[in-house]
Amino acid sequence: MVNDSLLRIRDLKLHFRTTKGVVQAVDGVRFGLGHNEAVVVIGESGCGKSSLAKAVLRLLPRNVDTYSGEVYLNGTDTMKLDEEAFRRQVRWVKMSMVPQAAMNALNPVLRVGDQVAEPMMVHYGVGKDEALAQARRMFEHVGVPTDFMQRYAFELSGGMRQRVAIAMSLVTAPALIILDEPTSALDVLTQANIMNMLKRIKEEMETSFILITHDIATSSELADKVGVMYAGQIVEVSDAFRFFSGPLHPYSQKLMASVPRLRADVEPEFITGQPPSLFGLKPGCRFAPRCPARFGRCDQNPPVYEVDGREVRCWLYEETGTLVEAAKEA
Amino acid sequence: MDVATSTPAESKVSRAGQTMLSVQDLRVWFELRRWGFGHAGSVRAVDGVSFDLGYGEAIAVVGESGCGKSTLMKSILGLHLPTEGEIVFEGTRISDLGSRRMQWYRSHVGYVQQDPFGALPPFMTVSSILEEPLIINGVNDPHERSERVVRALEEVKLSPVEDVLPKFPHMLSGGQQQRVVIARAMILQPRLIVADEPVSMLDASIRVEILKLMRTLQEAHELAVIYITHDLSTVRYFSERIFVMYAGQVVEKAKVDDLLADASHPYTLALLAATSDPDPENALTFKDVPPGEPPSLVHPPAGCRFHPRCSHAIAGLCDAKEPPEFTLAPSHTAACWLFR
Numbered sequence: 094m095v096n097d098s099l100l101r102i103r104d105l106k107l108h109f110r111t112t113k114g115v116v117q118a119v120d121g122v123r124f125g126l127g128h129n130e131a132v133v134v135i136g137e138s139g140c141g142k143s144s145l146a147k148a149v150l151r152l153l154p155r156n157v158d159t160y161s162g163e164v165y166l167n168g169t170d171t172m173k174l175d176e177e178a179f180r181r182q183v184r185w186v187k188m189s190m191v192p193q194a195a196m197n198a199l200n201p202v203l204r205v206g207d208q209v210a211e212p213m214m215v216h217y218g219v220g221k222d223e224a225l226a227q228a229r230r231m232f233e234h235v236g237v238p239t240d241f242m243q244r245y246a247f248e249l250s251g252g253m254r255q256r257v258a259i260a261m262s263l264v265t266a267p268a269l270i271i272l273d274e275p276t277s278a279l280d281v282l283t284q285a286n287i288m289n290m291l292k293r294i295k296e297e298m299e300t301s302f303i304l305i306t307h308d309i310a311t312s313s314e315l316a317d318k319v320g321v322m323y324a325g326q327i328v329e330v331s332d333a334f335r336f337f338s339g340p341l342h343p344y345s346q347k348l349m350a351s352v353p354r355l356r357a358d359v360e361p362e363f364i365t366g367q368p369p370s371l372f373g374l375k376p377g378c379r380f381a382p383r384c385p386a387r388f389g390r391c392d393q394n395p396p397v398y399e400v401d402g403r404e405v406r407c408w409l410y411e412e413t414g415t416l417v418e419a420a421k422e423a
Numbered sequence: 424m425d426v427a428t429s430t431p432a433e434s435k436v437s438r439a440g441q442t443m444l445s446v447q448d449l450r451v452w453f454e455l456r457r458w459g460f461g462h463a464g465s466v467r468a469v470d471g472v473s474f475d476l477g478y479g480e481a482i483a484v485v486g487e488s489g490c491g492k493s494t495l496m497k498s499i500l501g502l503h504l505p506t507e508g509e510i511v512f513e514g515t516r517i518s519d520l521g522s523r524r525m526q527w528y529r530s531h532v533g534y535v536q537q538d539p540f541g542a543l544p545p546f547m548t549v550s551s552i553l554e555e556p557l558i559i560n561g562v563n564d565p566h567e568r569s570e571r572v573v574r575a576l577e578e579v580k581l582s583p584v585e586d587v588l589p590k591f592p593h594m595l596s597g598g599q600q601q602r603v604v605i606a607r608a609m610i611l612q613p614r615l616i617v618a619d620e621p622v623s624m625l626d627a628s629i630r631v632e633i634l635k636l637m638r639t640l641q642e643a644h645e646l647a648v649i650y651i652t653h654d655l656s657t658v659r660y661f662s663e664r665i666f667v668m669y670a671g672q673v674v675e676k677a678k679v680d681d682l683l684a685d686a687s688h689p690y691t692l693a694l695l696a697a698t699s700d701p702d703p704e705n706a707l708t709f710k711d712v713p714p715g716e717p718p719s720l721v722h723p724p725a726g727c728r729f730h731p732r733c734s735h736a737i738a739g740l741c742d743a744k745e746p747p748e749f750t751l752a753p754s755h756t757a758a759c760w761l762f763r
Binding site for chain 2: 131137138203237250252253280281282283284285286288289292293307308309310311313314315316317333334336337338347348351352353354355356357360361362363364368
């Protein structure tokens with residue numbers, strides 16, 4: 094059984110209207126997360142990873158076509174809350190987010206200390222002095238010298254700005270933080286520093302993380318659990334230990350084989366073909382056209398099977414796994 | 424010698440091991456201005472880099488952003504003039520070339536950009552993108568041009584060619600766009616390809632495919648390749664030698680296997696330690712990262728530029744005198760006082 098005591102997502106859908114038709118960016122996601130757990134969501138670009146983060150935090154653009162499903166946070170269904178209640182009770186109070194390239198999205202005309210303090214004043218109505226004191230504690234947590242609070246974003250390096258963006262998501266002490274590609278624009282040493290910091294914060298503040306990334310090697314630094322996303326669906330959820338030594342889904346296996354390794358002399362492979370377009374997806378397994386293990390059943394939508402506490406959306410596990418979510422009708 | 428008509432096997436025999444490109448004590452400084460005219464110091468982007476590149480050899484320049492690797496690359500392409508030192512291509516100093524000879528040089532040096540979508544003009548079709556270098560370089564026969572365009576696309580495995588030719592860049596996927604960029608770099612049959620992070624904008628699953636393609640082309644045409652990258656884990660499969668750059672200087676040069684097995688410079692060791700492999704054990708430990716950030720290139724630290732972050736720094740030596748290159752083994756050098 095996949096631990097989902099903190100966050101439980103069932104059949105989450107987020108479709109967008111565009112001039113070319115409806116994009117099924119998030120299409121029936123099943124996912125779970127426990128307390129003080131770090132889950133990494135990996136997948137290729139365009140598989141809907143960032144849309145999943147937006148769907149969970151309900152940061153929706155105007156062209157939403159379908160937004161449905163269940164998102165339970167600590168047992169309450171946040172999808173039933175109206176926008177005002179969600180803003181007051183959930184966003185930045187229980188869940189916060191570090192969006193992609195957040196370090197380049199800091200307000201250039203505000204001191205970074207004030208920016209970090211702002212969520213405290215907005216969500217908890219505390220005075221400025223108290224909010225700044227809390228911000229100062231967060232700067233210490235993320236390893237930015239507290240005298241940097243007086244600086245502006247352009248006076249900080251990329252790594253420091255990313256730390257400030259993370260401090261901003263931490264300041265209200267939410268139970269869950271969603272990080273969208275937190276290290277992809279940073280240098281190797283800075284990346285390692287940020288991952289060290291996230292590990293420490295996870296211990297010190299007992300925060301849970303959802304880390305969205307395409308960098309599998311770096312993600313292994315933090316992961317307790319791994320979710321693999323392909324064409325709008327989570328195709329595998331597994332504990333990190335068994336995932337990195339032997340993933341179940343053929344796509345996960347291919348993805349792992351494509352990672353170049355520094356310490357093992359294994360020639361990396363590549364996945365032939367391209368991910369499907371998310372416009373008007375056909376029934377059947379979405380990975381089947383690129384899958385080396387495809388067989389007759391793959392032209393029907395695969396259900397989710399549980400195999401030794403890991404979940405996988407693949408027909409190969411029909412006999413060895415137990416059914417946990419029936420296949421949807423085409 | 425006309426490269427277009429020689430077969431790869433012939434040219435391998437004739438030139439293997441010979442030096443094609445030689446960079447000698449290259450310094451590229453950019454002047455900072457105060458009030459638009461006063462001198463306010465220089466950014467020493469490249470500060471004393473020397474190396475030789477043989478025919479058909481692939482090297483990788485590894486370093487963090489701001490270490491000068493892109494400036495080095497642009498100087499080799501002839502886009503920046505050296506402040507000091509020289510770049511010699513087949514016996515000719517490229518800073519001496521006039522504009523017509525520069526065109527000759529550029530036809531021998533292909534450039535693969537980092538962002539394929541930004542590198543391809545959005546209003547030109549694939550066929551016109553690939554034809555343009557041929558027109559500029561005097562291939563006047565339209566039949567020959569279209570033949571060479573088709574051949575280039577076949578070589579980068581963009582098939583069916585007829586479907587790709589009339590397309591605009593936005594109609595292609597990222598991997599296909601990068602193939603067009605590679606085809607454009609290859610179409611004049613250059614002897615050197617400079618690739619600036621050719622796969623960092625691509626997905627992990629297609630990176631390997633593009634790198635393998637470049638390796639195949641390199642071997643088939645006896646191309647010399649300079650990869651500029653920050654990713655140590657990919658270069659091992661696609662280059663012969665690695666140069667590690669820090670703050671405008673090359674701190675370690677070694678063959679790939681030597682560098683991975685026996686890295687010497689403390690900065691190289693830090694880079695290797697910071698690079699992760701997908702391993703669940705990683706989550707249990709903290710990485711050992713040197714403190715601080717790369718120095719300002721306007722006022723670099725005296726002595727070794729890495730010494731403020733180095734845990735092995737020798738007081739009185741590393742902070743006073745710039746370390747020379749020490750030879751540790753044949754074709755393995757490190758600029759570090761630990762090896763004096």
